Amino acid sequence: MQVAKKYFTEGLIQLTILLSLVGVRVDIDSYLTGYYPPLTEINLGPSSAYIQTPFHVLRDTLDGYGVHPKCPELDYFFASRRLLDEVRNLGSPRFHTQLNAWLVHQVSSTGPSTSDNPDASVGLESTDNEPADTGEHLPVRDQEVHCQPNSELGQGPCGAGAFLNEDEVKIKEEEEAVPLTHLAHSSTLEHESLLEGITMLPEPVLHHVPPAADIDWNNLLSVADLDDLDSLVTDRLSELDSDISSAISQDVSLHDAMVTSAGAFGPTDSRTVSQRDRNLLRLESTNSSLSDSLPGMAVGLAALPFASVCNLTGNLTSQSSLGSCLDETVFEQINQLGLGLEAIDNQLNYLECLDSGAFEDLDSDSGLSLESSYGCPVSPGSSEMSSSTSSYYEEEGGATGYSSEVDSKPPKGILDHRAIWPPVDLSESVWHDHSYSSPPLLSMPPLRLPCKTEEPEEDSGSRLEEQELSRDELRARAMCIPFSVLQIVNMPVEEFMEVLDTHSFSADQVTLLRDIRRRGKNKLAAQNCRKRKLDAITGLQEEVERLQAQRDRLLREKRLTAKTMGAVAHQFKQLTRDVLSRVRDASGRPLNPERFTLQCGANGRVVVQPIRQPAVATSAGKKTDKRKKEKKQ
């Protein structure tokens, strides 16, 4: 029973705090004083931070309102307030907590006095079938909650008649069905979701929706101004037969909060859990429907915190309190939203990384001279890959990029690499045609032929083509070497050695083959080296620019700091002079600012001290200083 009281009290107190967040004071002691001892006495442990705040004990100080629910002590315990403020700042109209809280307050204030007066609550609650003497101010929803089949509830205040029994509650709820559903099925998401999330309520109560009452409630909710709402609700309350019980039953938020808190009273059966799940689903659908009904309303972030409050019914199988669940679920919802956005960002980043990685691969050092130079058919490449040699390249068909990948593959697959590698536009790179002309070799036959003697009669096109061949290409032709320069350069060492062994080349041919291979590789190496050098220079230039900017910024900060320090010193000096001019010595004369100064101690006390003249460095003093230094060493 103490556990039940604990959670009940926690929920009620937290609800009170929530109401206080919107400026509504709910006199919780008016509900509790009759049945419960001071809250600290029912505080069973450190799990409840709210109850540990003895504001109810201090409420009688300073005319009974020494500790307002808005006092900082309470703020400390309610992170939900901050969250609610944040959500409220978002301008989401889905947070009608203020409206509900106001309604509760208004119900209490319809009596002879406001909720600040406990007697008013007594008068209001006296209309119920409850004894009107003491603690009947507990809302009906609270009674419903506490009258769940629980053996422990039969003891203590509930068993003493503080709560109705189950039959009475059903009767009451049937009587209150209409006014309750008026609120429960109002146009606000809050009420729908809240009531749908209430598993403790009987079904008929939840699913009766009188349209007229719905319209009334819509009108009620449509009032933006609180003052207008105040008058309107007053009128509506009078129309509702002044049924206090029904009025209290309209305290949907209060009820919901208590029900959610009541979920901690004990383990729930599977039916309740399943219904909670359904309620959660219905809640989500309700959210969507509401969002549709409220165009332009931000459904995402603004709706989540309160939805989390509504979802408390599904999360309260644990023994957590309302406040903790509120905080945790609100944070969870917000975090989930953030995680969702973060997930999207991660996906985008991943795609960007893929793209950038692909481009980096294409633009890598190896790609410059390897893939781009030889591997790509359209790559301008080096002199061998100039326009003049493109036809040659196609004719030879064996020229490939020089890379480890190519080297690791058999030569047969060279053409496949040409097909696999997409053409890369390296037009930004500088690829001048510096192929050297070799006039003595202009008449050499094309390379495809083993010897110029086998070459048929040349035409003008072949002459132009030969003029654009590199020197090594022409030399190879002249030496009747049946391999292109690219083949010679790019073939693996083992294959190159095999070629030298199997083709019975002459010594000059072998020398030329080795030179061609060496020069070709060195050419690529030179290109890579120059590119790296340029990259290094560019990087260093950027670093220099960054450091220069940092230096300028630090210099500006230094000047600003010095200026500020000077201003402060000047003000301090003037202040010192002013103070000293007002201070008199023993003879009644003002103190000389040149001889005295003000010194502020650590304790905040300001003391007038004589200015110490700089000690003349005498020989004795120097000796003592030396001795001190020696001792330190």
Next chain:
DNA sequence: TGGCATTGTCATTAG
């Protein structure tokens, strides 16, 4: 025609 940029080549070194 000289300056500059680019490129190829050689020599050297290190792995």
Next chain:
DNA sequence: TCCTAATGACAATGC
């Protein structure tokens, strides 16, 4: 010992 990458230096070439 050979191969290769890296790099400085030089020369050739084009603009």
